[in-house]
Structure formats: structure tokens, C-alpha cells
Amino acid sequence: MRVIYSEDHKLRDARTELHAGQLVTPFEAPFRAEWILAAVKEAGFTDVVAPDAHGLGTARKVHDPAYLDFLATVWDRWVAAGFTGEAIANSFAVRRTSQRVPDNIVGAIGHYANAADTSITKGSYEAAIASMRCAVSGADWLAEGNRFAFALCRPPGHHAGIDLFGGYCFINNSGVAAQRLLDHGARKVAVLDVDFHHGNGTQDLFYRRGDVFTASLHGDPMHAFPYFLGHADEEGEGEGVGANRNYPMPPGTPWHVWSSALADALTRIKTFGAEAIVVALGVDTFERDPISFFSLTSDDFTRMGAMISTAGLPVLACMEGGYGVPEIGLNVANVLKGLEA
Ligand SMILES: NCCCCCC(=O)NO
Numbered sequence: 178m179r180v181i182y183s184e185d186h187k188l189r190d191a192r193t194e195l196h197a198g199q200l201v202t203p204f205e206a207p208f209r210a211e212w213i214l215a216a217v218k219e220a221g222f223t224d225v226v227a228p229d230a231h232g233l234g235t236a237r238k239v240h241d242p243a244y245l246d247f248l249a250t251v252w253d254r255w256v257a258a259g260f261t262g263e264a265i266a267n268s269f270a271v272r273r274t275s276q277r278v279p280d281n282i283v284g285a286i287g288h289y290a291n292a293a294d295t296s297i298t299k300g301s302y303e304a305a306i307a308s309m310r311c312a313v314s315g316a317d318w319l320a321e322g323n324r325f326a327f328a329l330c331r332p333p334g335h336h337a338g339i340d341l342f343g344g345y346c347f348i349n350n351s352g353v354a355a356q357r358l359l360d361h362g363a364r365k366v367a368v369l370d371v372d373f374h375h376g377n378g379t380q381d382l383f384y385r386r387g388d389v390f391t392a393s394l395h396g397d398p399m400h401a402f403p404y405f406l407g408h409a410d411e412e413g414e415g416e417g418v419g420a421n422r423n424y425p426m427p428p429g430t431p432w433h434v435w436s437s438a439l440a441d442a443l444t445r446i447k448t449f450g451a452e453a454i455v456v457a458l459g460v461d462t463f464e465r466d467p468i469s470f471f472s473l474t475s476d477d478f479t480r481m482g483a484m485i486s487t488a489g490l491p492v493l494a495c496m497e498g499g500y501g502v503p504e505i506g507l508n509v510a511n512v513l514k515g516l517e518a
């Protein structure tokens with residue numbers, strides 16, 4: 178199992194997150210990647226490498242280039258406007274509004290934000306680029322004929338849409354990796370999102386495409402972030418009809434319910450004809466995750482990896498969510514162990 182990790186994730190170290198009406202210390206913090214790296218090494222996954230210095234060529238095929246340009250410049254524009262706090266959106270291009278991008282940086286950040294929980298700070302963009310590079314390097318490892326890779330992506334990416342950031346995400350790492358696999362010659366690829374939260378960004382990227390099957394198992398959006406996408410009747414559009422599958426589940430969902438959804442998703446991925454699976458690997462489905470409400474145990478993550486492995490396809494796992502409990506490292510390591518079992 179090749180592990181791809183970049184020290185540059187530490188450049189993403191926001192001081193604030195808008196949560197429950199207060200500015201709190203972000204749940205998505207640097208310690209997460211350090212705990213996970215230590216745990217996977219402890220579990221014997223010691224083939225750890227830095228990512229290659231990929232540019233934005235692949236990302237520009239799934240994200241709006243103007244959005245990527247915004248990400249590259251937003252912090253400097255924010256500072257130039259004289260603001261001393263972290264860049265937080267507080268006005269949004271909601272229903273029945275113009276989709277023109279304002280020149281004003283407060284307007285522009287609101288145009289591109291799908292949530293107010295993600296403060297942008299100095300270094301956030303550079304960290305997001307490094308995170309994307311981990312995922313692209315993992316896709317390259319699979320394209321070289323290897324079975325498994327784990328991209329220890331931080332910041333995460335599955336809430337990043339074509340031209341949207343939020344939910345701690347800026348560039349859709351697993352989506353860029355899926356595109357990279359297609360660029361390497363795959364005809365069909367799947368993105369399987371096992372994070373507690375719906376992969377609204379990934380769904381957005383590929384909703385109208387027939388070459389990437391997107392499946393997401395998640396907390397019912399009637400009760401859980403991101404709230405406004407992730408329902409079972411969202412099945413794709415145009416060339417993408419039938420290539421999107423959502424499995425919304427209720428609070429307290431245990432392994433036997435969750436795993437039946439996984440089994441169905443894997444069957445559909447095989448029927449679709451995917452040649453590889455990119456797993457958006459969040460471990461916030463864990464029973465003690467501080468911001469989620471499923472009931473998976475640490476042993477269930479081993480079972481999860483083993484089930485995904487039975488599809489018999491190359492797998493690239495890209496780190497997504499999973500917060501503030503020591504078991505996040507163990508849970509990630511267990512998925513990797515299950516994959517290789
Ligand atoms: N601030 C609202 C919750 C953001 C969820 C981030 C996450 O774990 N997504 O998978």
C-alpha cells in the first residue's frame with residue numbers, strides 16, 4: 178500500500194470555524210493528519226512518499242478555472258481590502274439571485290461558498306494544492322499497475338463542487354483523482370464516498386457525466402450537513418442519468434444497515450463497469466465522532482475495507498473527514514488493513 182503524504186497540509190491551520198453561532202477552533206485541524214500518519218505507519222504501512230508536483234491541468238477539467246483562480250487569490254484580496262480577520266463568507270448567491278461574480282471580495286467569496294464554516298487563511302490554497310497532489314500521485318500509482326494507494330489528503334475535498342468551497346473543502350481531491358485515472362486511459366471510474374457527510378461536491382462534478390459513477394453513503398441531509406443535496410432521488414442528469422446513487426441514512430445507523438448500502442453500491446459500481454474505485458474515505462461514521470451520528474465501530478472499518486476489496490478493482494483512498502477522537506488513526510489504518518486482507 179503506497180501512502181502519499183505532504184507536510185504542506187500544515188499550511189492549512191485556520192484559527193476560526195463558524196459553528197453553532199460561535200467562532201470555534203476548527204474541527205479540521207493539522208493534528209488529524211499527524212495522528213492518521215502515525216497510526217498507518219504503526220500498522221505497518223511504511224511506504225510513505227511525498228506527492229509529485231502536479232499542476233492544475235487535471236483539476237481544471239473538473240473545476241471551473243475561474244473558481245481555481247479565485248482560490249489562488251482570495252487571501253491576498255481579503256488582506257488588500259483591509260480585513261484583519263480570517264476570510265469568511267457572510268452573503269451568498271442564493272435562490273433567485275444573479276450569478277455574476279462581484280468585484281468586491283466579500284461578494285466574490287459569497288459567490289463561491291456553499292457554507293460559512295470554512296474560513297480561508299494564508300496558506301489554505303497552498304495546502305489544498307498539496308492535498309490535490311497527494312490524490313493525483315495516488316492515481317498515478319494505480320495507473321502504473323498497482324492495486325492500492327492511500328492519499329492522506331488534508332484539507333479534504335468532497336464538498337468542493339465545480340465552483341464551490343465549504344465543509345472544510347477547496348479542491349475535490351477524489352474528483353481530480355478520478356479524472357486523472359480517465360486521463361491515464363480508464364474508460365469508466367467510480368467514486369465511492371463513505372464519509373458520514375454526503376459528497377455534494379463530487380456529485381456536482383460528475384452529475385451530468387456518464388464516465389464516473391458517484392455513490393455516497395451518508396447521514397440523511399434532512400438531518401445532516403450539507404443539507405441541500407444527497408437525497409435518494411438524485412440519480413444524475415443527461416449523460417449522467419443512472420451514474421449517481423445516494424444512500425441517505427438516519428441517526429444511529431449501525432454497521433449491518435450501513436454495510437447493506439455499501440454492498441448495493443459495490444454491485445452498482447461493478448455493473449457500471451468501473452475499472453477503478455476512488456474512495457472518499459471519511460471516518461466520521463465512527464460511533465464517537467464529535468460532529469456526526471452513525472454508530473460504526475473501529476472493527477467495522479476493517480470490514481469496510483474488506484468489502485470494498487471484494488470488488489476486485491484497484492482502489493485509491495483519499496482522506497476526507499473524521500474528527501477529534503484518538504481512534505481516527507486506528508480507523509483509517511483498519512480500512513487499509515481490510516483492503517489488503
Ligand atoms: N461545519 C458543518 C459540517 C462540515 C462537515 C465536514 C465533513 O466532515 N465533511 O465530510
Ligand SMILES: [Zn+2]
Nearest residue numbers: 372374459498
Ligand atoms: Zn464528513
